[in-house]
Amino acid sequence: MEGGLVWERQVLLTLASALTGSVEALHEVLQLPDALRSCPALRRALAVDSAFREGNTARLFRLLRVLPYLQSCAVRCHVGRARRGALARLARALSTPKGQTLPLGFMIHLLALDGPEEARDLCQAHGLPLDGQERVVFLRGRYTEEGLPPAGTCQVLVGSKLAGRTLEEVVMAEEEEEGVDRPKSPA
16 A cells, blocks of 8 residues: 555656646656556656757647646646747747737647637736737747746646546546555445
């Protein structure tokens, strides 16, 4: 049982550290025995950490889409900051005096947003105008970061993983898939 708790704690710690940049947590994970570090859940967590540290937005959100429910919950509060960083990189890369456009649908997919309304809100919060309702315009000097990143609903990254099941059913299924030891119910 204790090994399962240590493993689960390390996976969640790694995921949380991935989006907060905690070098200490990463160092702690790298000190774990090879058997624990080779667990699929911990390897996914390390992949998320790597994608975030490299600024690889496409890989980061692709990995976040396929995380199990519990791991998704662990990173949910950091998704806004990851999206803001990705949007800032897009603005640096695409901003011109006349403005370059990017389809809103592409941004929705790239940043794992829950739909056009959330994408429009994100753009508006960062000073990026829209060309009609379907394209984001990247104009030089227009991107801003004021206050906290907008909190998204994370339906795509978290809520959808319940898929009509109860929280308990999802947690138990994930533990069985990962082979986590859990206490036996008294019979």
